[in-house]
Amino acid sequence: xxxxxLVAKRDYLATIRSKPFLFGLIVAPILFGGGxxxxxxxxxxxxxxxxxxxxxxxxxxxxARIVEAAAEKNAKDMFDKISGRQTGPRYVFETAPPDDxxxxxxxxxxxxxxxxxxxxxxxxxxxxxxxxxKADDPEKLPEASRIxxxxxxxxxxxxxxxxxxPVNEGLxxxxxxxxxxxxxxxxxxxxSATVQSMGLSARDxxxxxxxxxxKRSEIESFAVPFVLMMMLAMMVLMSAGPMLGSVSEDKQQRxxxxxxxxxxxxxxxxxxxxxxxxxxxxxxxFYVIGSTLVLQSLxxxxxxxxxxxxxxxxxxxxxxxxxxxxxxxxxxxxxxxNDAQHLAMIVMAPTLIPLFLIMPIMREPxxxxxxxxxxxxxxxxxxxxxxxxxxxxxxxxxxxxxLVGVVVWTVAVAWTAARIFRIVVLMQGKTPKLSEIxxxxxxx
Numbered sequence: 001x002x003x004x005x006l007v008a009k010r011d012y013l014a015t016i017r018s019k020p021f022l023f024g025l026i027v028a029p030i031l032f033g034g035g036x037x038x039x040x041x042x043x044x045x046x047x048x049x050x051x052x053x054x055x056x057x058x059x060x061x062x063x064a065r066i067v068e069a070a071a072e073k074n075a076k077d078m079f080d081k082i083s084g085r086q087t088g089p090r091y092v093f094e095t096a097p098p099d100d101x102x103x104x105x106x107x108x109x110x111x112x113x114x115x116x117x118x119x120x121x122x123x124x125x126x127x128x129x130x131x132x133x134k135a136d137d138p139e140k141l142p143e144a145s146r147i148x149x150x151x152x153x154x155x156x157x158x159x160x161x162x163x164x165x166p167v168n169e170g171l172x173x174x175x176x177x178x179x180x181x182x183x184x185x186x187x188x189x190x191x192s193a194t195v196q197s198m199g200l201s202a203r204d205x206x207x208x209x210x211x212x213x214x215k216r217s218e219i220e221s222f223a224v225p226f227v228l229m230m231m232l233a234m235m236v237l238m239s240a241g242p243m244l245g246s247v248s249e250d251k252q253q254r255x256x257x258x259x260x261x262x263x264x265x266x267x268x269x270x271x272x273x274x275x276x277x278x279x280x281x282x283x284x285x286f287y288v289i290g291s292t293l294v295l296q297s298l299x300x301x302x303x304x305x306x307x308x309x310x311x312x313x314x315x316x317x318x319x320x321x322x323x324x325x326x327x328x329x330x331x332x333x334x335x336x337x338n339d340a341q342h343l344a345m346i347v348m349a350p351t352l353i354p355l356f357l358i359m360p361i362m363r364e365p366x367x368x369x370x371x372x373x374x375x376x377x378x379x380x381x382x383x384x385x386x387x388x389x390x391x392x393x394x395x396x397x398x399x400x401x402x403l404v405g406v407v408v409w410t411v412a413v414a415w416t417a418a419r420i421f422r423i424v425v426l427m428q429g430k431t432p433k434l435s436e437i438x439x440x441x442x443x444x
Contacts, residue, residue, distance in 0.1 A: 008275040009275075010275075012275045015275070048087075051121075052094065052119050054123070055123050055125070056096050056106070058098045059129055067093045110150070120151065123149055123150075123163065126143060126144040132146075172190055173186050176190075222362065224305055228312065233351050243276060268421075270418075276324040284312075325414040330420075333424040351382065353379060366394075370387060377408070377409030377410075420437055
């Protein structure tokens with residue numbers, strides 16, 4: 001145990017004193033939060049340039065109602081309700097009388113205006129758009145029933161989604177007018193109700209009183225589990241990823257040949273893994289404290305999931321143990337750091353796969369897929385943490401049962417990795433094939 005501690009202490013101190021570690025400790029959260037900072041900056045300086053939309057109305061009755069609905073939406077959405085600052089572009093409509101003799105030429109002329117920048121886009125309402133034909137697939141609608149949007153905007157075009165509101169509102173008003181409803185009654189008839197997202201009522205265990213359900217924040221429902229998962233994944237990858245190259249480099253420089261005179265292969269590997277765990281805990285404490293201070297400064301400390309911090313650190317240690325053990329074993333199997341990079345995907349897969357599944361997991365955290373995958377030990381740390389952070393959490397027994405699986409998996413992987421490390425630590429020359437590594441893991 002003393003020799004394991006010495007190896008771990010040497011690796012830990014050498015790493016935390018290095019400039020790359022200190023640089024990464026500061027830069028990583030900046031890069032991680034860069035996307036959120038970018039979104040905040042874009043919201044602070046939005047594009048408010050006027051967008052002109054041409055409208056070809058082949059129904060003959062809907063254009064005025066659509067323009068009217070768009071003007072109301074402009075007045076409602078264009079300015080911040082608190083500061084009064086303009087936060088979005090103004091949409092200005094111009095009606096283009098339909099040219100039934102040569103519709104293609106009219107579309108081309110409007111397209112040329114869009115290319116020239118004199119129009120942002122143009123809409124074309126089919127003759128029967130007011131009372132469209134029924135079709136399960138919108139692509140199968142007759143041309144006369146369609147509403148086509150023409151634009152050359154790239155990326156995510158928010159204009160199309162913005163226009164869908166006024167267009168549908170205008171069509172509804174046109175239908176009501178055809179039915180003889182007075183225009184002053186349109187707003188009352190078409191008024192929509194807001195469905196407020198709430199948590200669940202609960203009974204206070206101490207007083208026995210029923211507690212009022214709390215309004216549920218959309219930020220809390222998405223941002224808290226997402227940020228927890230990304231922090232865990234980032235710290236695990238930062239700890240285990242570089243170990244592949246560093247171990248193979250030490251082997252290439254024959255450092256292990258000198259150390260094996262003082263410690264066994266298992267002690268060397270255990271020391272490396274222990275150092276990785278210590279480094280990760282150091283980084284995680286730094287990030288957790290920093291995140292708490294940021295939330296405190298933003299008056300959002302209520303979003304901090306303090307009750308999940310013990311589980312966060314448990315999952316973090318387990319994940320780093322597994323990933324680091326694999327990285328040490330596979331790194332020792334390689335003859336050079338370049339060869340080690342080809343095996344990096346094996347080490348990163350248990351972290352990357354849950355990241356690819358984040359959206360379906362967050363949509364149905366209690367679904368069969370989410371529950372089943374969170375009990376698979378390679379994916380448990382990330383997926384179970386996300387499910388626990390979601391509103392409603394998980395049944396109390398699930399994290400404990402999953403933790404048993406994680407412990408068994410961690411011990412099995414560390415034991416297998418130690419067998420591989422013992423065999424390959426002194427091998428030089430050709431990098432063994434993956435099939436050979438698997439055989440050594442089984443037979444020792």
